Amino acid sequence: MAFELQMLAAAVIIGIVHLLWTAGAAQPQRGLKWNTGPRDEPVVLTGVAGRLERAFANFSETFPFFAALVIIDYLGGRLGTLTSVGALIYVVARAVYVPLYALGVPYVRSLVWVVSMAGILMLLAALVV
Numbered sequence: 001m002a003f004e005l006q007m008l009a010a011a012v013i014i015g016i017v018h019l020l021w022t023a024g025a026a027q028p029q030r031g032l033k034w035n036t037g038p039r040d041e042p043v044v045l046t047g048v049a050g051r052l053e054r055a056f057a058n059f060s061e062t063f064p065f066f067a068a069l070v071i072i073d074y075l076g077g078r079l080g081t082l083t084s085v086g087a088l089i090y091v092v093a094r095a096v097y098v099p100l101y102a103l104g105v106p107y108v109r110s111l112v113w114v115v116s117m118a119g120i121l122m123l124l125a126a127l128v129v
Helices: 003-035 047-077 081-102 108-125
Strands: none
Touching: 003 047, 003 081, 003 108, 047 108, 081 108
């Protein structure tokens, strides 16, 4: 299996772990009644739970671009060093981003986000290089 596809699978695992961590952290604030109900009234999460929810929203925004580019590069026969490094950079940066955001680390978290976007841009560049 292509390394980039392995990185795509790793990113899916990061997303699943992130989703479960977010749900677990939110449970004490939202409660069982909200979780099992219609969820008509939003619950604003605070602290770690709120940060995890925002970080997951950010992951949900960037992951589709990553996944689409990996698949396009793969199907288009554009895999190479640029795509391998780009995919690795994205996955490692996203894995590091989650705990940084959960802990409320400023600046470094934003820098790691920029690094993850550089990985995506490398995958995009492979289509035109």
